[in-house]
Amino acid sequence: MKEIVVISGKGGCGKTSVTAALAQLAAKDIVLADADVDAADMHLLMAPENTKEESFYSGKLAVVDQEICTRCRICIEHCHFDAISIEEGDLKINEIDCEGCGLCTHVCPLNALHMETQRAGLLFEATSRLGTPMVHARLDIAADNSGKLVTEVKNRSREVADQFKKDIILTDGPPGIGCPVIASLTGASLAVIVTEPTQSGWHDMKRMNDLLNKMQIPAVILLNKASLNAGLAADIKKFAADNHLGYTIELPYDPVFSKAISEGITIPEYGRDDLTDLFRQAWKIIIETLK
Numbered sequence: 001m002k003e004i005v006v007i008s009g010k011g012g013c014g015k016t017s018v019t020a021a022l023a024q025l026a027a028k029d030i031v032l033a034d035a036d037v038d039a040a041d042m043h044l045l046m047a048p049e050n051t052k053e054e055s056f057y058s059g060k061l062a063v064v065d066q067e068i069c070t071r072c073r074i075c076i077e078h079c080h081f082d083a084i085s086i087e088e089g090d091l092k093i094n095e096i097d098c099e100g101c102g103l104c105t106h107v108c109p110l111n112a113l114h115m116e117t118q119r120a121g122l123l124f125e126a127t128s129r130l131g132t133p134m135v136h137a138r139l140d141i142a143a144d145n146s147g148k149l150v151t152e153v154k155n156r157s158r159e160v161a162d163q164f165k166k167d168i169i170l171t172d173g174p175p176g177i178g179c180p181v182i183a184s185l186t187g188a189s190l191a192v193i194v195t196e197p198t199q200s201g202w203h204d205m206k207r208m209n210d211l212l213n214k215m216q217i218p219a220v221i222l223l224n225k226a227s228l229n230a231g232l233a234a235d236i237k238k239f240a241a242d243n244h245l246g247y248t249i250e251l252p253y254d255p256v257f258s259k260a261i262s263e264g265i266t267i268p269e270y271g272r273d274d275l276t277d278l279f280r281q282a283w284k285i286i287i288e289t290l291k
């Protein structure tokens with residue numbers, strides 16, 4: 001089984017549009033995974049019909065038994081995160097500030113506190129409107145541990161690929177370069193770096209390349225909006241050649257990308273044969289690189 005992860009570092013490079021376009025062209029061969037769990041948007045293009053929904057639990061939160069608590073304030077004095085207070089006579093744990101360290105449960109002389117595992121999001125198995133098996137997730141508001149949820153998405157997509165006998169998992173990775181991105185890249189056969197000829201796109205592409213080198217994951221570059229800045233586009237191509245990065249295609253800046261997203265369709269569905277041909281070329285190069 002091969003795992004392709006589409007990443008960009010900087011947001012706004014067209015990562016999700018690119019992933020959706022590739023998914024459209026390879027629909028019968030892939031499992032599609034959306035690992036952008038903090039701000040999932042692939043479902044807007046893929047209109048998945050969920051076949052399974054599971055809660056994702058991660059992290060712990062202190063919970064108080066108001067009947068036992070005498071408001072002695074010992075736990076308040078010990079909490080390093082100022083997560084405990086007394087409001088209107090009740091002991092309150094602030095869910096956002098509580099780091100789940102458990103110290104308060106140890107200092108309470110009456111055992112009035114205990115730790116509970118918290119739901120942090122939802123994990124879905126689905127069928128996209130393209131007929132492709134799909135795994136996606138949604139992190140709850142203000143929940144953390146998105147890296148763990150990304151790992152759940154990855155693990156589940158492998159199980160689904162086995163179940164449906166698909167050899168390729170195509171993953172829309174999270175933006176940035178932190179823990180969720182590293183989680184999405186773990187086990188990847190190939191990364192597709194979607195970049196653009198802007199200073200921030202150029203900068204993040206180099207950071208992505210450093211990360212991929214450390215993780216020993218091969219990568220190819222897809223240059224979006226190439227016509228925005230011919231000079232930087234040439235620099236990016238040179239960087240790819242100098243660093244033995246594969247190069248797929250360059251796409252012109254085209255308002256079709258934002259129009260397609262706003263209409264909830266992929267670029268190939270928009271009917272622009274020139275762009276669709278470029279995506280076909282990109283997929284061919286990606287598959288050849290995988291081999």
Ligand code: SF4
Nearest residue numbers: 069070072073075108
């Ligand atoms: S230490 Fe225990 S009894 Fe004292 S305020 Fe905290 S929860 Fe209540």
Ligand code: SF4
Nearest residue numbers: 079098099101102104
């Ligand atoms: S678990 Fe830790 S952070 Fe949370 S309320 Fe207790 S002492 Fe504070």
